[in-house]
Every structure is written in C-alpha cells, then in structure tokens.
Amino acid sequence: xxxxxxxxxxxxxxxxxxxxxxxxxxxxxxxxxxxxxxxxxxxxxxxxxxxxxxxxxxxxxxxxxxxxxxxxxxxxxxxxxxxxxxxxxxxxxxxxxxxxxxxx
Amino acid sequence: xxxxxxxxxxxxxxxxxxxxxxxxxxxxxxxxxxxxxxxxxxxxxxxxxxxxxxxxxxxxxxxxxxxxxxxxxxxxxxxxxxxxxxxxxxxxxxxxxxxxxxxxxxxxxxxxxxxxxxxxxxxxxxxxxxxxxxxxxxxxxxxxxxxxxxxxxxxxxxxxxxxxxxxxxxxxxxxxxxxxxxxxxxxxxxxxxxxxxxxxxxxxxxxxxxxxxxxxxxxxxxxxxxxxxxxxxxxxxxxxxxxxxxxxxxxxxxxxxxxxxxxxxxxxxxxxxxxxxxxxxxxxxxxxxxxxxxxxxxxxxxxxxxxxxxxxxxxxxxxxxxxxxxxxxxxxxxxxxxxxxxxxxxxxxxxxxxxxxxxxxxxxxxxxxxxxxxxxxxxxxxxxxxxxxxxxxxxxxxxxxxxxxxxxxxxxxxxxxxxxxxxxxxxxxxx
Numbered sequence: 001x002x003x004x005x006x007x008x009x010x011x012x013x014x015x016x017x018x019x020x021x022x023x024x025x026x027x028x029x030x031x032x033x034x035x036x037x038x039x040x041x042x043x044x045x046x047x048x049x050x051x052x053x054x055x056x057x058x059x060x061x062x063x064x065x066x067x068x069x070x071x072x073x074x075x076x077x078x079x080x081x082x083x084x085x086x087x088x089x090x091x092x093x094x095x096x097x098x099x100x101x102x103x104x
Numbered sequence: 105x106x107x108x109x110x111x112x113x114x115x116x117x118x119x120x121x122x123x124x125x126x127x128x129x130x131x132x133x134x135x136x137x138x139x140x141x142x143x144x145x146x147x148x149x150x151x152x153x154x155x156x157x158x159x160x161x162x163x164x165x166x167x168x169x170x171x172x173x174x175x176x177x178x179x180x181x182x183x184x185x186x187x188x189x190x191x192x193x194x195x196x197x198x199x200x201x202x203x204x205x206x207x208x209x210x211x212x213x214x215x216x217x218x219x220x221x222x223x224x225x226x227x228x229x230x231x232x233x234x235x236x237x238x239x240x241x242x243x244x245x246x247x248x249x250x251x252x253x254x255x256x257x258x259x260x261x262x263x264x265x266x267x268x269x270x271x272x273x274x275x276x277x278x279x280x281x282x283x284x285x286x287x288x289x290x291x292x293x294x295x296x297x298x299x300x301x302x303x304x305x306x307x308x309x310x311x312x313x314x315x316x317x318x319x320x321x322x323x324x325x326x327x328x329x330x331x332x333x334x335x336x337x338x339x340x341x342x343x344x345x346x347x348x349x350x351x352x353x354x355x356x357x358x359x360x361x362x363x364x365x366x367x368x369x370x371x372x373x374x375x376x377x378x379x380x381x382x383x384x385x386x387x388x389x390x391x392x393x394x395x396x397x398x399x400x401x402x403x404x405x406x407x408x409x410x411x412x413x414x415x416x417x418x419x420x421x422x423x424x425x426x427x428x429x430x431x432x433x434x435x436x437x438x439x440x441x442x443x444x445x446x447x448x449x450x451x452x453x454x455x456x457x458x459x460x461x462x463x464x465x466x467x468x469x470x471x472x473x474x475x476x477x478x479x480x481x482x483x484x485x486x487x488x489x490x491x492x493x494x495x496x497x498x499x500x501x502x503x504x505x506x507x508x509x510x511x512x513x514x515x516x517x518x519x520x521x522x523x524x525x526x527x528x529x530x531x532x533x534x535x
Contacts, residue, residue: 008151010147012144015147016143016245016246016247017143017146017147017150017245018243018244018245018248019114019117019118019120019121019146019243020114020117020118020243021245022117022146022147022149022150023110023111023113023114023116023117024110024114025150026110026113026149026150026153026154026158027109027110027113029150029154030153030154030158032154033154033155045155047151047152047155047156051148051151056147056151057151057155080150
C-alpha cells in the first residue's frame with residue numbers, strides 16, 4: 001500500500017447551499033469518512049486555518065496504487081463537491097493498483 | 105451518521121439559518137455580504153464536522169464561526185469605521201430585547217424578525233419579497249425556490265440579485281424598533297400568505313400541491329406569532345394555514361387525483377395541526393374581524409366538522425357575508441355562492457354564479473366555470489354543465505385540476521346516457 005495526499009479545494013462563492021443540502025452533505029461525508037477509517041484507509045487529515053486559497057481539507061490516505069487513489073479521490077469529489085487533487089506521498093510510481101505492495 | 109441524526113442536523117441548520125444571516129447582517133450591514141458569510145460558515149462546517157465530529161452545540165459553533173468570519177470580512181475590507189458607525193447595537197453581545205421578544209420594550213427582540221422585515225421592505229415588489237424571504241429566512245437555494253414557484257432558476261436568481269441591489273441602493277438596514285416592524289406587518293403576512301398559496305395550490309404544473317413551500321409558510325407564520333406575540337393578525341394567519349395543512353395528506357388520492365371535502369378521509373386529518381389552529385384562532389379573536397381571521401373561521405368550520413354532512417353551512421354563509429363586508433372581491437363572492445349552493449341547493453346559487461361569470465377577473469380563471477358546471481350537473485342540465493366544463497378545461501393550468509375536470513366531464517356521459525343518445529341522434533339527423 002502507498003500513501004497519497006488528497007487535496008480538497010473549493011473556490012469561494014462556488015456553491016450555493018441550503019440547510020437541508022448542507023445537512024445531507026455532512027451526513028453523506030461523515031459516513032464516507034467512517035468507511036475510510038474502518039477500512040484503515042484514512043491515515044490523517046488536516047484542516048487549514050485559513051481557506052482563502054481555496055484549499056479546504058487535506059486527507060492522507062492509503063491506496064494500493066494511483067488508480068485506486070484516483071477512484072477514492074473521485075468518490076470524495078462526488079460526495080463533497082471539492083475539486084480534488086491527488087499527490088503521491090511515497091512509492092506510488094509503479095502503481096496501477098494491481099499487485100502493488102508496500103516496501104519497507 | 106444515522107437518518108435520525110441527519111434529520112436533527114437539518115433542523116439545526118434550518119433553525120440557525122435566519123439567526124446566522126441576522127447576526128452577520130448586524131456586523132457587515134449588507135445582505136449580500138451577510139449571505140456570503142453564512143454560506144461560507146456552513147461550508148466550513150461541511151469541511152470540518154465530517155472529520156472532527158459534530159460539535160456538542162452545533163448551533164453555538166455555527167454562530168461563533170459566523171460572527172468571527174463576519175468580523176474578519178469587515179476588518180479585511182477596511183470598512184471598520186463605517187460599519188461601527190452604522191451599528192445600532194453591539195454585534196456580538198445580546199441586547200436587552202433578546203431575552204423577551206414580547207417584552208414591549210419598543211426594541212425588536214429577534215434578528216429573525218428584523219430579517220423578515222428587511223426582506224419585506226416596501227421598496228421591493230411582492231415577488232421579490234417572496235423570493236428574498238425564502239432565501240434569507242427559510243434558507244432555500246435559488247433552485248429550490250425556482251422548483252417551488254415553477255419558475256426558471258435564472259429568473260429567481262435575477263429576482264434575488266435585483267432585490268439585494270434595491271436594498272443596497274436605498275441603504276436599507278435592519279429596523280430596530282417595533283413600530284417599524286408593525287408598519288411592515290401587513291407586507292410580512294402577505295408574503296407568508298403568498299408562499300402558502302403557492303405551495304398549497306400550485307397555479308401550474310403536474311402536482312396539485314408543493315408541500316415544502318406550504319410547510320415553510322406555516323413555519324414562518326409560527327415564527328412571526330412567536331416573535332410578535334401581542335399581535336392577533338399573525339395568529340389568524342397561523343390558524344388559517346394550520347387548518348388548511350391539517351387536510352394535506354387527504355387532498356389527493358394515491359394516483360394524484362383531487363379529492364373534494366366530501367371524499368376525504370377525515371380520520372387522516374392532522375389533529376395536532378387542527379389543535380394548533382384552534383389555539384391560534386382563539387388568540388386571533390382578540391383582534392378585529394379582518395379578512396385573515398374570517399378566513400381562519402371558515403377553515404375552522406370545515407376542519408372541526410365531524411363529517412361532511414355535519415358541516416354547518418349556515419355558519420359558513422354567515423361568515424362569508426361578514427367577509428364580503430371587509431373584502432368584497434369576486435373570489436370571495438364565488439366561494440360564498442358555493443356555500444349558498446350547499447345550504448340552499450344549487451338552484452339558488454346559480455343566479456349568483458351567472459352574475460359572477462360576467463366578471464372579467466373571474467371569467468379568465470377556470471374556477472368560476474368549474475363551479476358553475478358542477479351546479480348545472482347537480483341540477484341535471486347536462487348541456488350547460490358540459491359547456492362550462494369544457495370552458496374550464498381550456499383555462500386550467502394545473503394538471504391535477506385538469507384531471508379532475510376531465511373525470512367530471514366523462515362522468516356526465518355515464519350519468520345522462522339518454523341525453524347523450526339524444527344528442528347523437530340529433531347530430532346524425534343534422535348530418
């Protein structure tokens with residue numbers, strides 16, 4: 001397994017929300033994070049103090065490769081509305097996901 | 105997160121939304137900026153809560169974050185002096201009126217009421233007041249409002265943007281004392297009534313009802329009655345809406361067809377809403393017998409009748425007579441005629457309807473023709489009923505009402521087959 005940094009960004013004023021939508025989104029996102037934790041895929045998270053740059057949330061996740069990380073990133077984008085970037089943190093260069101193993 | 109906690113969270117957001125807009129407005133002094141601040145606060149909650157957990161007091165968390173952000177916005181935009189100069193009260197600290205909204209201190213006790221009053225500013229058109237209230241006070245998105253009002257999203261967005269611009273141009277700020285709010289009370293009640301009507305009986309579209317808007321109107325009416333507890337008129341509106349909504353679940357069949365009062369299952373009427381309506385009506389009776397109170401009395405007659413046959417049509421006609429004295433409109437006169445038909449028989453109401461059908465305001469609506477068609481049907485005059493049903497069908501826009509009229513028209517042929525055969529024979533001869 002390799003580690004990847006997922007960067008969730010949102011441009012200021014990019015989305016209009018309502019109480020109902022916000023509550024739905026929080027519920028859905030909470031459930032998704034819980035699943036990541038349960039599967040041992042969420043290593044850490046960070047929340048910037050100042051989101052002026054548009055960066056809202058950073059996740060450090062474990063995935064079997066770039067492809068798997070991209071799939072998780074896409075799911076995160078769909079649920080949160082973030083623009084998501086994937087940054088390999090270590091040893092993801094070989095990865096398409098299939099048969100990739102952690103190195104010591 | 106379970107469904108229950110998701111619903112609880114939605115309620116928190118819904119309750120907090122106008123308070124957040126109000127708090128931000130008091131700091132930034134501009135509705136657009138206040139909305140941006142609240143929007144950003146909610147998005148911050150969306151970033152943080154799924155990872156850090158929902159705070160123990162989510163409402164307090166939102167309020168603190170909102171106020172901090174609003175102060176940052178003021179500081180960053182270099183408008184500190186102007187903002188402070190225009191602030192009538194401390195932005196962060198509660199003021200004396202907060203403790204008791206009905207304390208009679210002369211100050212408005214709640215930001216939500218200030219916000220409603222601002223959204224109902226006299227410089228705005230009724231349409232703009234409705235859209236702005238739904239966005240700012242109820243927290244609906246532009247798209248939700250558009251869906252509810254059956255308008256294009258862009259039209260609603262333009263309405264809201266234009267309304268904010270008008271408020272900015274006329275330097276509209278929160279009104280700070282009760283006389284100002286009382287001066288706008290009539291507009292506030294009109295807006296709530298419009299929202300309710302839009303939701304309760306859709307003017308166009310597929311479904312007869314659009315529940316969200318109707319229930320939002322009820323929530324607004326409850327809010328206003330709580331915030332201006334000393335005024336009877338909001339109580340009348342609350343009673344009227346509560347009684348009407350109590351029949352919500354029974355107004356249409358599972359297939360979406362309209363069910364009239366005599367066809368509705370009264371055991372399914374919402375007794376809590378009826379009880380709330382009765383309480384509000386009692387409070388409203390302390391005031392003058394205005395149009396809202398009399399309409400609420402009418403709704404109460406229907407909601408509290410044990411059965412359709414037990415409906416007190418004498419009382420209903422008497423209330424319509426009083427209503428006509430204070431609100432002499434063709435629609436009220438038409439509704440009175442329906443009640444007269446129930447009390448004295450369709451033959452006695454028909455001359456009233458004939459007169460009303462000549463009124464240009466009613467002739468363009470399907471309702472007067474639908475009502476007259478029904479009277480002709482009950483009197484056994486198939487030709488006249490058919491003509492009026494067909495006329496109503498040309499004018500009706502709501503799909504459920506159209507279906508109702510079509511069914512009624514088809515029912516004519518089953519009820520009067522001999523007339524149908526006679527007409528067919530006449531047609532054949534003519535050919």
